Structure formats: C-alpha cells, structure tokens
Amino acid sequence: MSLADAFADGPAFVPYLVAGDPDYESSLEYVEALERGGADVIELGLPFSEPIAEGPTIQNAIVRALEGGMTPERYFEFVEDLDVSIPVVCMTYYNLIYRYGDAEGPRPFVEKAADVGIEGFVVPDLPAEEADPLREACDEFGLDLVFIVAPTTRGDRLDRIMRQVSGYVYVQARLGTTGAKSDVSDQTGSSLDRLSDYDVPKAVGFGISSGEHAERIVRGGADGIIVGSALVDIVAQGYENDESAKTTAERLETLAHELKSGAIDGVSQRPPHSERT
Amino acid sequence: MSLADAFADGPAFVPYLVAGDPDYESSLEYVEALERGGADVIELGLPFSEPIAEGPTIQNAIVRALEGGMTPERYFEFVEDLDVSIPVVCMTYYNLIYRYGDAEGPRPFVEKAADVGIEGFVVPDLPAEEADPLREACDEFGLDLVFIVAPTTRGDRLDRIMRQVSGYVYVQARLGTTGAKSDVSDQTGSSLDRLSDYDVPKAVGFGISSGEHAERIVRGGADGIIVGSALVDIVAQGYENDESAKTTAERLETLAHELKSGAIDGVSQRPPHSERT
Amino acid sequence: MSVDGKFGDYGGQYVPEALMPAIEELEDAYERYVLNNEDGFMDEFRTRLRDFGGRPTPLQRADRLSERYDREVYLKREDLVHGGAHKLNNALGQVLLAKYMGKDRIIAETGAGQHGTATAMACAHLDMPCEVYMGERDINRQRPNVFRMKLNGSEVNPVTVGRGTLKEAISETMRDWATNVEDTHYVIGSVVGPHPFPSMVRDFQSVISEEARTQAREKMGRLPDAVLACAGGGSNTMGAFAEFVEDDETELYAVEAGGSTLDVDEEAGVAPNSASLTTGSEGVLHGARTRLLQDHDGQIMESHSISSGLDYAGVGPELAHLVDTGRVTAVNVDDDHALTAFHRLSQMEGIIPALESAHAFGYLEEHSEELGEFVVVNLSGRGDKDLESAIEETYERDIDIAPNMDEFTGGL
Amino acid sequence: MSVDGKFGDYGGQYVPEALMPAIEELEDAYERYVLNNEDGFMDEFRTRLRDFGGRPTPLQRADRLSERYDREVYLKREDLVHGGAHKLNNALGQVLLAKYMGKDRIIAETGAGQHGTATAMACAHLDMPCEVYMGERDINRQRPNVFRMKLNGSEVNPVTVGRGTLKEAISETMRDWATNVEDTHYVIGSVVGPHPFPSMVRDFQSVISEEARTQAREKMGRLPDAVLACAGGGSNTMGAFAEFVEDDETELYAVEAGGSTLDVDEEAGVAPNSASLTTGSEGVLHGARTRLLQDHDGQIMESHSISSGLDYAGVGPELAHLVDTGRVTAVNVDDDHALTAFHRLSQMEGIIPALESAHAFGYLEEHSEELGEFVVVNLSGRGDKDLESAIEETYERDIDIAPNMDEFTGGL
Numbered sequence A, B: 001m002s003l004a005d006a007f008a009d010g011p012a013f014v015p016y017l018v019a020g021d022p023d024y025e026s027s028l029e030y031v032e033a034l035e036r037g038g039a040d041v042i043e044l045g046l047p048f049s050e051p052i053a054e055g056p057t058i059q060n061a062i063v064r065a066l067e068g069g070m071t072p073e074r075y076f077e078f079v080e081d082l083d084v085s086i087p088v089v090c091m092t093y094y095n096l097i098y099r100y101g102d103a104e105g106p107r108p109f110v111e112k113a114a115d116v117g118i119e120g121f122v123v124p125d126l127p128a129e130e131a132d133p134l135r136e137a138c139d140e141f142g143l144d145l146v147f148i149v150a151p152t153t154r155g156d157r158l159d160r161i162m163r164q165v166s167g168y169v170y171v172q173a174r175l176g177t178t179g180a181k182s183d184v185s186d187q188t189g190s191s192l193d194r195l196s197d198y199d200v201p202k203a204v205g206f207g208i209s210s211g212e213h214a215e216r217i218v219r220g221g222a223d224g225i226i227v228g229s230a231l232v233d234i235v236a237q238g239y240e241n242d243e244s245a246k247t248t249a250e251r252l253e254t255l256a257h258e259l260k261s262g263a264i265d266g267v268s269q270r271p272p273h274s275e276r277t
Numbered sequence C, D: 001m002s003v004d005g006k007f008g009d010y011g012g013q014y015v016p017e018a019l020m021p022a023i024e025e026l027e028d029a030y031e032r033y034v035l036n037n038e039d040g041f042m043d044e045f046r047t048r049l050r051d052f053g054g055r056p057t058p059l060q061r062a063d064r065l066s067e068r069y070d071r072e073v074y075l076k077r078e079d080l081v082h083g084g085a086h087k088l089n090n091a092l093g094q095v096l097l098a099k100y101m102g103k104d105r106i107i108a109e110t111g112a113g114q115h116g117t118a119t120a121m122a123c124a125h126l127d128m129p130c131e132v133y134m135g136e137r138d139i140n141r142q143r144p145n146v147f148r149m150k151l152n153g154s155e156v157n158p159v160t161v162g163r164g165t166l167k168e169a170i171s172e173t174m175r176d177w178a179t180n181v182e183d184t185h186y187v188i189g190s191v192v193g194p195h196p197f198p199s200m201v202r203d204f205q206s207v208i209s210e211e212a213r214t215q216a217r218e219k220m221g222r223l224p225d226a227v228l229a230c231a232g233g234g235s236n237t238m239g240a241f242a243e244f245v246e247d248d249e250t251e252l253y254a255v256e257a258g259g260s261t262l263d264v265d266e267e268a269g270v271a272p273n274s275a276s277l278t279t280g281s282e283g284v285l286h287g288a289r290t291r292l293l294q295d296h297d298g299q300i301m302e303s304h305s306i307s308s309g310l311d312y313a314g315v316g317p318e319l320a321h322l323v324d325t326g327r328v329t330a331v332n333v334d335d336d337h338a339l340t341a342f343h344r345l346s347q348m349e350g351i352i353p354a355l356e357s358a359h360a361f362g363y364l365e366e367h368s369e370e371l372g373e374f375v376v377v378n379l380s381g382r383g384d385k386d387l388e389s390a391i392e393e394t395y396e397r398d399i400d401i402a403p404n405m406d407e408f409t410g411g412l
C-alpha cells in the first residue's frame, strides 16, 4: 500500500516507534500491535546518536535501541521481519542516510530501503534546501519524501517545502521537540489554514497523547495524526517495570485504538466550513 | 659595672637569652646560671613579634616568651628581679623602643631602661642612619648603644657605624640570621682585620656553639664572644623534654663554662702578630 | 539564502524545520550587522572587544622558545583576553548581535565551560538573561567554571541524556532553540553548526589574525612563515588563519588532539582522539556537513582528548574545506606531547597555557625545523582552568620536565 | 643615600646591617636603571610589560554601574594583566632589574600567592631561578597558586614559624636575603619595606595611573573627579594614584579592608581588619616606618580580611604620608560589603573581581554621590583565585544578590 492510499479513506493514524527499542524482538511485536490497534502508516525510527529534534522520551528510546544493537543493517532486516501490511516510513537523521554503503550520498540507502519495502522517509534535520540528492534517489526508487512544516514556516519557505513533499506533510503542532503533552497546541489550526491550498495529506504531530487530542486535531482539519512520545512512553514504562513484551504490546494496542477512534470521531464533528475537497 | 669594664680584663663572654623564655621564673634562673658559668655581660632579648634578624631557634624562643606573657613592662620588672651583677644589654627591635610610653620616640623606653639598670642596647633593625634619636636618649641617660657590623660592612658604612657605637661592637661572624653552627665562619678574621683600627671592644657572634669555636674566635683576635642560639637551644630542649628549670639551668651553666674557658684559652694561643694594643 | 553557506561540499543548514526561520533571521542579521556594519554594529563590537575584552592582545616574542628552536617564535596572546581565552571574541559578538536583533534571551552550550563562561560574561556585560546547557558529567568535572557562570548571573542547565558531555549539550541547546526561536538567540561556541554560524563565528574571531598580521609586519617587517593553532571546533584556528588565507607565503597548521592514539574502537563507538580532520570522514552533524568522527554506519563516536576544549567529534566546515584544498595542513599531537608542552611553556616562558593551546606547542617541539624562520603560535587560552587535569594527567605519566606532583595528588 | 627614602617621617631603612650593602646596591641600581633609564632598562621594562604583560590595560566604561550610580564609572582593568592582577607590573620590573644588576637568584614572599605567582612568571620569562616563601597555613589555603608557581619552575618554601602567614613569610624572606645578599635579589610584593622598595615598586606600578590619566583624557576629555583603589600594602593604590597626585581636581581614595569590625582585640593581639591607615598608628615594621596595626606595646597584631591580599598589618610609607597630608582619603569597607560588591560586579558587568578589588566597589556603592561625575575604580585583579573563598564566605552570610550556593558548599 502506498502512503497516498493510507490516507485515502478517512483520517490516518500514524504511530511512531524506534526500531529495536528496547530490543529487536519486542520491538517487532510492538509495531505489529500498533497495526492491530488501527495504525494506517508506521513511522519507524532508525536511531541516530545525535537526535537533535527529539525530546527526552524519544532520546531515551534511541539510547535503548542503540544499546540493544540497532544499526542501519539490522533496521533493514527488522523491516523485512515485520509482519504488517501498512506502509512503513523510515524516520531518521540525514547522516545515516548519507553514510550508508561505501559511497557518500543517499542513493545506496534509498535503494536498500526500497528493497525491503519502505515507502518513504522523514528526515528531521534535512531541510528542503539540502534535499535534492535524497529527493532524486526517492524518485528513482519510487519512495515518498515527507517534510515537516513548523508553526513558523510561512511564505516562500512553505512553498519551497511543499514543492518537494510527497506522501504526506508532517505538520508540527508546536515549536520545540517531540514529546507528549497534556494539551494540544493552538498553533495547529493556523498551520492547517496555511496549508489548505496544498493538495497533499496533512498529518499533525508533536504532543498528541490521547484520543481526545486526536479528535480535536482531526476536527480541526487534519488528515492524520502522528503520535510518537505517548507510545514510546509505554515502551519505556514496560522496560523500566520489567513488563512482558506481551503486556506492553497490549497497552500499545489499547492506546492505538483510543487514538484511532478519537481521530475517526473527529471527522464526524468537523464544522461544515472546514470541510475539505 | 659598665660594658667597658666587662671587657676590660680578658675576653668577655656575652651570652644571649630571651627574657621570659619559656616562662618568667625559669628565665630568671637561666640568666643567673649564665653568670655563674662565667658570663661577663648578658644580652637579654625583649621579644618582638617580627624578629627579622633571627634564625628559627631564637624565633621560637620569642614565640614562647610572648606566649608566656612577656611585654616591655614585664621585661623591665624582669631586669629588676634579676639577681646578677654583670651588665645587662637589652636586645630588641626598634618598634618596641619607639612605641614605649605614650609618646612616639625612644626616650621613654631608654629612661625606663636606665631606671632598671640596663647598660646598653642592641637593636638589629636600627641602622646607624636612623639611630640619632636613640643615640641621643642613650647619651642623656648614660647608656651604650651597640651596633652590629656585618661581613659585608666596609668603607664609609663602617665608619658611619663606628662613629655611633659605644660599649662594644657586635661583629657578625657570618651573613644571615642568628643560629648555632657546627663550624666557624672564615669571614670573622677579615671582619676583625677591618675593625682593627677602631678602639672599641669587638665581640663576635652568630653561630658560636662550643668552647672550641670560642677559642678559635678569640685566638683570631676577638675581645669577646656572643653566644645566643646554642644557649637558647638548651632552653628549648628543656622545655620540650619537660626538664626541671634546675636541670636546664645546670646545663646552661656547663655550656657557659665551656665557652668562657674556650675564650680564655683562645687568648693564650694568639699568634704574636695579632696582639692588640 | 543570499550567501550559500557552503565551503566546497561542506557547510549548509541541516536543521529541523522549526529552526529555519531563526536561521534565516540570523542570516539576515549577519549580513546586515556583521558584513555591512549596519547601525555601526561592528564598530560597537570592536570597541567593546577592546575595552571590555582587553584587545588588542600582544604578539609576543617567546625568547626562550626562539632560542630553543633557533628561529623566531611569536605567541599570539589570546590567553590575555577577558575570561582567559579567545572564546569571548565570539561570545561578545553574538550576544551583541542578539541585542541588535531584539532578542531577549541567550542560550549556549558548553563543554569544559570556556564558551559558557565567556557567554555568561558577555551576557552580564550586555544585560541579557542567559542559560547555559552543560552535560552533567562536565558539570561535575568543571565546577569552577560552573560557579563562574552562576556568579555572572547565568543559569546552568544540566544535560543528563546520553553521556552528558558537549555533544549532548549542543543537541540540547538546539532543542531549546527550536522551542524558543522567537525570542532566543543560540550563541554557538565555535565555527560549527548551520550557516551562518561558521562564517559569523569566524568573522568575530578573525580579529586574531587581523591583529597578528599587522603586528607581524611591525615586529618582523614581514609575514610569518607559519601560523599554528589548535583545532577543536576550530574557532581559534579560523580566527588565527582567516586573514592569512590569501598570503601564500604563510603556511597554516591546524593542530588537532591526537588523544591517546589515532586508532578507533568502532565496536565501542569510541575514538580515543579528536582528530576529525586527520582521521574523520564526511558527514552531517549539528547542522552542517563537515568532517566527523563516525563509525561505519554514520553514528557519531565519542571523541577524547586530554583537553576538554578539543574534545569534539566534528570540526568547522570551512576549516575542513581548507584542509581538503591543501591551504591548511592538518596535523595532530597526542595527549602526552601536549601535556609535556604544557609544562615546557609554563617553565620556559612563564605562561601556563590551556591544554588546548599546548597542542600547538607540542607540534612546534616536534616539527620546528619544518616551520620556517618566523613562526606564530596562537596561544588560544590560559591554563588556570586546567590545573586539576594537569595534576591528574601528569601524575599518571612520566613527564621528566614536570615538577614533582606528590603533594598535589589529592587535587587542589 | 642620595635619595633619602623618606615620606615625611615615614619610610627609611630599618634593616639588619647585613642587608645594608644589598640595599645600597639596590638604591644605586634603582637610580641608574629605573630613574635614569641606564642601558635602556625602562624601555625594555615597558616593552616587556606590553608584550608579555598585556599592557596597556583598558580603561573601560562600566555601563551598568554608570547607570546605577548615575555618573560615569570607569574601570582600570588590571585584572587583564598576565597572571590576573597588577602584581606583575612590579614583579617583572624587579626581576628585570635583578638581571641588570647581575644577580642570579630571586626570592620573594607571598601571602595569597598573587605576588608569588607573578614573580614566578616573571622569573620563568626572564630565566631566573626563583624561590618563594609562603606561610604554611597560606600554602594550605592557596593550593592552586602554589601549583602555578611550581609549574613556572619556582620553588615554594613553607614558613612554619609563627602563624604561617604573610607577615612571617616576609620576615623569612628577609632572613634569606640577609644570608644570600651577594647573589640574590629580594622581590618585595608591595610598596613596603626599606627604601628604595616603596619608591621603586611605586614607579613600576605607576604605569597604571600613567595609562589611566591619558585614557581618561581620551575618553572623557578630562581627568576623573575621583580615583578609587583598594589598599593592602598599597602597590595598586600607589600605582593608580601616582600620576594623579599633582592633579588637585582628582580626589584619591584608598579603600582598606574593614574586616569584620574596626574594633581591635588588644588582649588577643588581633585586629579583625587590615585598616592600618584608618585605625593604625606609627611604627616600624619590615624595614620602614609607617602606619601599623600594633598593640599598646608595639607588638604587631594579626590582621584580618576576607581578601588575603589586603590582609597585612602595615601599609606603604608613602601612602601613609599622603593620607596624613590629606592628599589621599583613607576609607574602609568591611567583609560583608566587599563580598556583596564582588557579587554585584560579577552580575552587572561580567567581571569577577578579586576580593581585594571588590572593596573599592563596596565603597563606590556606599558613597557614590560624594565621588563626583567621573569616577575611576582600579580593578586590581580578577577573582578566579577567590572562588573557594567566595563560596565559603557567601554561604556564611545572607547576601541577597548572591546566586544559590547550595550545590557548592562542599567546595569546588
């Protein structure tokens, strides 16, 4: 299934986990649990040692995954081993993409990603200005390149990004780094307004942690919700409390359900004027 | 007895102790023991808190005496309490002389010293250039002012000092500060040569610690020997070993004897060419 | 971007989208105030550097080193800058720029604390609130610098994630910036990070070579045959080189920290050195493409150096480019030789150098004959901050010229 | 003596006879080299002060203090001199003079270690062997400075007699000198001691006021209304005042350490302050007649100050004379106000001052309205040496502007 398909019918629920957190086998189970919980796309983090865009929750997940032995090679195996039918988007930092294989440049990484069935990329430290080589490789191998749009992104910059984006656009709900929040930022509404003229699915992320958030976001016009830290928190708790992977997987599935249902409820509550074409 | 008288017949033995070291009563006994041992003059230190011309032995004695409560007033009482018939020379630093009484200037101190029977002064930090006020007070009250001549004192300086000196001249046997040494400096001979034209008794000090030293010094032409640290050492040992004052006094007397005898032997051994007029 | 921020393939702006507006605003401010002296910014900067910072610093003939190496050895005395290192040149420039930009909050990262203290001083001087991110491990190792920052009124925020050193502190500061871009300026500590930082920090630091070049002409009637500077991120290096880059007769040597060995332990992810120019490879870190210490996969390695100011896995993109093009020669000096040079300079010249700067003197010792008749060494900072390390590290080694350490083994 | 070394009744040469030849030799050298620039001595001295010492130091406008006190406050930045205080001006001059005199050994005393480190630096720079006497108690309190001296190749000789502080160290150094006069020069650390030291040290330090006077004219078009300097022995004081003494429009303030109180405990022989100009009386100490802290009998008292560099029972004879004649106003600031001023300057101006210098700022805080429109404060040194004391002393007090000390109470 392509990313476009995943957003085709109704609001998409896009969960994020770090591959290999806290270990390879559990992590496989967790991703599969998310699919069961209703995920439409999975953003699967390939851990990088200097994750400058992440808040503490995901930083710690990355540390766990790295200590558990996660590498780009293992990551590709992981994707192959995953028993899911939803599209997988690889979220990582540019250096790992750039360094993969013996050549400098993104092509070998993209080729390999295509090979294992990855559908697209999100690269938080790669701005549109530096993205041409990766864009070209994605085009060559038929992958999408998702970009993040921040509350501060306007005018020319927004155009430049939207010209490059494919699959969906990642609408960053607030300034700062990733991390679950107990409220939802008001910046989301105006971000979505700014994007209303662009014809690409808009998935909102950063800080969503409950079905109620999901509902509000979708009601506000989002085509999908991206949820990372709230899920990673469950993995972290499981790890710290020595839960069985099964228990953690069940809790992930439950939260996934809640989030997905929230999103669906959000659609039905949309005020008439915010209907999209 | 005047200082001149003390040097009149044969070599003078001039011991030094700090008044009140380690306490008032013992210190009285010690000075008296020195007279019994043959002392001709006693140089009695009035302790000053910053004794820049003293080596460690005498510095420590000064600390003991100060801690024992010695002050200028007590010092004068001490001299009055002393049961000796030899002349007492007060050795101290200029600040105590200068500050005594309520006026600034040496006169009150000298007056009081004369009053208690002190015969003269040695003030190691008072150079001839600054000595006029003290010299004048001494003249007024009939006291001697002893100056120290160092191995480095020559020419004009020597003249300037020798014009001021009275009682005896303190010939510093070596550079540096006070302190018992195991050998005798060769600087002594040439110092005495430089002084041979001046008609005042020459007492040599700094580092003399045995009868043999005393003998050599006198053989070399000295009219007297000044011994401080070697005697103060005995006081220190007595103090540290908790000896009775009587034992310490006996040991002082013994060493005094040895030194005095050495000095006497020295005269008889003088080579004919070094005879003085 | 009107200036592209590229040095060959290096440089660029690899930052989260949330930072791009701030970066663009900074680029604009850089062009207006720094490059075009708008509102007299550069004049005020130079005046403050002189009066507050103590510039110009001398170019001093090192008499005894000159004799030892039988050539003219001159020291550019950045150790005399207020705070004890060249770091203030940059910190003062950026804090002042932030003021011109109307920002009202400063953040900075620091490793050993030198950049943090410089920024704290500049902020106190210019009345700007300041928060400094510092790895928890570094906080424990560099308590005097932590205290100095607090005395200057700055907050010091411990960074506990990861290993708690400079790398993590930089990442954390970027996160704060991404959260507070609107009112906050991030004062980065070296010629690293996304454009315009590498160019801007170089411009603030190039006062070093501007002065040195004039002073060399005054004292020796000519330009030096060689300029040596230690290279961590490379700010004192670029500062010392910038004005000489066009002078073909002057060789430029960037002296990296060779650490204990140049060999890398890929397995453990540890490079026991900080020689990214010598042994690193191209990659993207902290906003720029440059040379890095990274493993086969592209994970950044833990670097190491006896001098915490050189202990960084990356290096400024412009410096990396100058090395690639052959204009700058990258060399390195290991911990032992740097420490020996620390003692040598202390004893022979009466100047206790920063351990960072000591690397440059270590190179001079080993290679003086290759450096021509007239050598300038950039003495990037003073060593007072390094006394504890010097004791520990000297004690572990057998450095024959070092004073007896016995009474100091318990620390100061 | 061709110059009599007297300042009114103060001064003179109250030293053991063994030292007189050395003193006379020094007088002769002082006249020839310092006063008459024989063999270009003063030129070489000034060049070395510039290149090695980092002079001229700035006269910096303190923007925030100027605003606070609503007048022009300028700082003479002696904290930027190599080594971190004005002390090098003197040490370098004397060590160089010793070289011109053909001496081949240097001795010095030190209390807090500032003069000792300055002398050690100068000796390393000029290749002279150096031994520094330091009280054992001070050695234990000032370990970083002891280590710095050793790094510079000096020996540090502990003085165990008495209470093991500066007073004893001076006496001990005089003893060494009396033993080794022929080849040794004693580099005294302030404008104290027998003639020619007070004049000579003043002449070496007067570069401070020479520069400040010119700089004041450049910056403000006129001379200051007031110059403030802290006074221990008085060398930074005399250095900051010397060239202004003839300028009647400029008031000169010597700020002494008021310690915990000006009251004296005669019984214990302790003055809990170091205010010899304010509360002392005439006497003779360490070779000169001057004002002293002494008891009724003339025994020297133990002085006290939060700043070890002011902690001395005497003061330079010339300064005492200038106070007696009314040209200089002696004032004092207690430990609490000095410490508060230390924090204030750190926070408001980004300069951590030496605790000594902080006394001058304490006076400014209390009496700024009396000081005219244009005030120069001599910032005699930097406070890096004082971090440990600042922690301890701040913790004991309730200083509202101080940062939270909790995490530092165990020391650095």
Ligand SMILES: Cc1ncc(COP(=O)(O)O)c(C=O)c1O
Pocket (backbone or CB within 6 Å): C085, C086, C087, C112, C114, C115, C189, C190, C191, C230, C231, C232, C233, C234, C235, C236, C237, C308, C309, C310, C354, C356, C357, C380, C381, C382
């Ligand atoms: C004295 C000194 N020199 C050099 C450096 C290295 O930094 P850079 O390479 O940016 O000059 C530092 C960093 O803290 C430093 O403190």
Ligand SMILES: Cc1ncc(COP(=O)(O)O)c(C=O)c1O
Pocket (backbone or CB within 6 Å): D085, D086, D087, D112, D114, D115, D189, D190, D191, D230, D231, D232, D233, D234, D235, D236, D237, D308, D309, D310, D354, D356, D357, D380, D381, D382
């Ligand atoms: C920074 C500083 N200021 C002042 C003083 C006091 O000395 P003086 O009064 O001789 O300047 C000292 C002495 O160590 C010092 O280190």
